Amino acid sequence: MAGRQPRNADRPELSREAVLRFIADNPGRSSKRDIAKAFAVKGDDRVALKDLLADLQAEGVIAGSRKRFSTPGALPPVGVFEIRGRDDDGQLLVEPTTWDEAEDGERPRLPVVQNRKSQVAGIGERILARVVEADDGNRTAEVIRVLEKKRTLQLGVFRTMPGGGGRVEPVERKQLEYAIRPGDTKDARDGDLVEVEAGPRSRIGLPVGRIVDVVGTLNSERAISAIALHAHGIPHVFPKAVLDEAERAGPATMAYREDWRDLPLVTIDPADAKDHDDAVHAADDSDPSNPGGMIVTVAIADVTWYVRPGTKLDAEARMRGNSVYFPDRVVPMLPERISNDLCSLREGVDRPALAVRLVIDGRGDKRSHSFHRVMMKSHAKLAYEQAQAAIDGAPGDVPPAIVDEVLKPLWKAYRLVGQSRERRQPLDLDLPEKKIKLGADGRVEKVVVPQRLDAHRLIEEFMILANVAAAETLESRRQALIYRAHDSPSLSKLDSLRDFLRTLDIKLAKDGMLRPSHFNGILRQVKAGEHENLVNEVVLRSQSQAVYTPENIGHFGLNLMRYAHFTSPIRRYADLIVHRALVTALSLGDGGLSREDEENLEQTAEEISRAERRAMAAERDTVDRLIAHHLAERIGETFEGRIAGVTKAGLFVQLPTYGADGFVPIGTLGVEYFHYDEVGHALVGERSGHGYRLGDSVEVRLKEALPLAGSMQFEMLTEPRKLPMATGSFHKSARKRRDGRRDKNVASKVRKKR
Incomplete structure (x- = not known):
């Protein structure tokens, strides 16, 4: 038998030290095949390599398999990591997603190095990153791209x-x-x-x-909202470096500012508001060319002075996207030093603001506007109910001078711009929101529907005017910005809505461009009728979702050509961007839009839209958990409810008293088979034609309540009712089931013959 081949002198020696050095230097290509190729291993040397690798593994010197060997504790040059936390300076920390602590020791945590184009959304996000080791041995993970979010x-x-x-x-x-x-x-x-x-x-x-x-x-009393915070990955603890930066902030200067401290601006907010970011004023226009006109002033806290691009405060605010509101707490976008102190328009205290002066004509339309960077002083802090009572003539603690000189002109201007709103015809859905009141123990005490006052509508109308003015000014200056956009309903949603309304003998125009006024006409037809809640709900579901975007597609719901969020930079990052854009476009001093801000508007818009959806989901989940916790001791009791959702699996029933949903599985509805009528938003019995429809009032019994999951299961007590004519989707479902039964019968007969 031939002996072993003599080793070529040019080939590296196959030794323990050489193999370990190769694996350490080449973590990305260290499979058995790679090692064999590097050492020119052939013939009988393959057995020697196999034995050597087995010995190294047995000793724990290397880890892995034949596809990739590695030095224990070593990280690949490029790998997948997951954001698992933050250090005291707010730096995001990542851990490798694949790591064997038994073999490799404690799982390493590396600080994340990122740029605006590859911004990490937050804890729970998976990223593809490059591991970089500095001269001092410290390693960082440089973001290559954000992968699909997948919480492990x-x-x-x-x-x-x-x-x-x-x-x-x-x-x-x-x-x-x-x-x-x-x-x-x-x-x-x-x-x-x-x-x-x-x-x-x-x-x-x-x-x-x-x-x-x-x-x-x-x-803890905040346990329920804590679940939502962590389940949705919402940042809620400010890093020390961010808090330190906020604490170092001082009062704003008068540079580039007009002195408006004598103008009697007032704040009108909820009674329990801790921050006040907008103030208003109105007066008759003395310009003889504008008979019957008025001047409305809206002043908004100047957050741009304190939160500058490139700072830790800015990075934290951008990552949060917005403040999140729970029944038991608020998770603010900015530290309290900024939101509740320096940028809160407190009564009698000098505060920097960005203000817009709106000239309204005698028909209520905006005639012109101008923006100003000012120093202001609020002359009164009023609650909505307090202002409304004062204007209604009820006894109260609002000084007569404020009532006569400030509130009465504000209400006069509100009635004036109301004429323009009536002509504009924004979408007018009647869907009252509920507010949960908690007791000292953190449990639900009661659920209320706050009364809608003219004071609320007044502030809303003036804020809309200011938002429109901001968008128009930035467009006219060719300054990039982030719009608040609301697209018109899709053709498929309109077709479904049209089919549904046909079952109620209501027509929706098919030809031409639909406007909000068309929907308002439908809502007026069902006002105070048995189908009012149903039609409001279905019309709402036919609408597109509002988003932030640097592209202007208008705001369908408000029936406006251009619209941007300007009025709340304390709690929305989109508004802060708009403020910066105005400072830059109008040359109003420091704190404007940076080049990096402008280059990454699209990425920023996507992130804050995602943060908004995240906040809404967390707020909704918290309400569901609170109500399930509140009703957990009332299993077996009956409740009046309303069908708020219809699916193939069953019905979602909302308890109007509490504003939370429970589920009725379709299999518990009755002895006959129920078909899902998607267009009709109903479950319909196959034989009887009776069923349940979105918006129906029903009586249910509580069978199960899971506080941690925020879910409840009901038993339906109300008998199914005769529904209007079924839609095509019902007949399609029924036909599909009949065809399926027929196919099974045929197959059964064939098997019997065999």
Whole structure:
């Protein structure tokens, strides 16, 4: 037999040290094939390489498989990471998504280096990053791109078990429950809200997981909103560096500012408001060329003076996108030093503002406008109810001078611009919002529908005027901005709405461009009738979702050609961008739009639109959990409800008293088969033609309430009713079921013959 081939002198020596050096230097290409190629391994040397790699693995010197070997504790030059937290300076920290702590030791955390074009949305986001090691040995993860958001962690409540360890109850109904071994609890206590990472699945018993973070306790009064904060990845703790930056801020100067401190501007806000970011004033226009006209002034806190591009305050505000409002707390976009102090238009205190002076003609239309950077002083802090009572002549504590010289002109201007609103005909949906009042223990005390006052509408109308003026000014100056856009309904949604309205003998125009006034005409037809709630709900669902975008597509709901959010930079980042754009376009001094801001408007608009949807989902989930917690002790009781959603799986029934939904599975509705009529928004019995429809008033019994998941299940007590004519989608569903039964019967007969 031939002997071994003599080794070529030019080939590197196949030694333990050489192989380890190669794996360390080439983490991206260190498979068995790569190593063999690098060392020109052939013939019998392959056995030697295999034995060498096996010895190194057995000793724990290297880890991995034949596809990729690595040095324990080593990171690939490019890999997938997940945002898991932040340090004291607010720097986002990432961990590798694939890591074996048993072999590689403790999972490393690296600070994230990012730029505006690859902005990370926040904790829970997965990124593709490049690992960079500095001369001092410190490593960072440079963002290449943000991957699809996929949270590998699950939120739950830890329950201890005798003998150590425990289990984690999920806070979402569709999630799994996990068993936690004694060494994987991370010192969590019974009742703690924790994040758990799934381990290997087994065929028997609960899946096993490990706790990676303890985020709070269910014993606190804010536990319910804490679940929503962590479930949706909403940043709620300001890093120390951000707070320090806010604390260093001082009073604004008079540079580039007009002195408006003598103008009697007033704030009108909710009674429990902690910050006041807008003030208003109105007066008759003395210009003889504008008979019957008025001048309305809207002043907004000048946040741009304090929150500059490129600062930690700005980066934090951009990541948050907006303030989030829960029944038990507010998660602000900016620290209180800014939002509740320096930028709050307090009564009798000098405050910087960006103001717009609106000239209104005798028909209520805006004639002209101008923006000013000013120093102002609020002459009165009023609540909505307080201002309304004063204008209605009720006894109160509003000084007569404020009533006569400030409030009466404001209401006169409101009535004037109301004429223009009537001609404009914005979409007029009647969908009252509910507000949850909590007791001292953090539990639901009552649910109320706040009264809609003219004081509310007055502020809304003036804010809309200011928003329009901001968009018009920036367009005229060819300055890029972020619009608040609301597209018209899609053709498919309009077709579905048209089919639905036909079942109520209501016509929706088919030809030409539909405007909000067409929908208002339909809403007037059903006003105070049995179908009022139903039609309002269906018309709402036919509308597009409002978004932030640098492209102007108009605002369909308000029936406006151009519209931008200008009036609340304390709680919306979009407004802060618009303020900066105005400062830049009108040369109003420092704090304007940076070049980087302008280059990344599209990315910013996408991020703050996503943050807005995230906030809405978190707020809705918190209300559902609070109500489920409130009703958990009333299992078996009956409630009056209204069908708020119809799906193939069943009905969502809203309890009007509480504003929360529960579910009625379709299989519990009755003995006959129910078809889903998508266009008719109904479930219809196949034989009887009776069923349930969106908007129907029903009586239900509470069968189950899961506070952690925020879900309730009802039993339907109301018998199905005869519905108007079924739509084509019902007949299609029924025909499909009949065809399916017929196919099964044919197949059965064929099998019997065989």
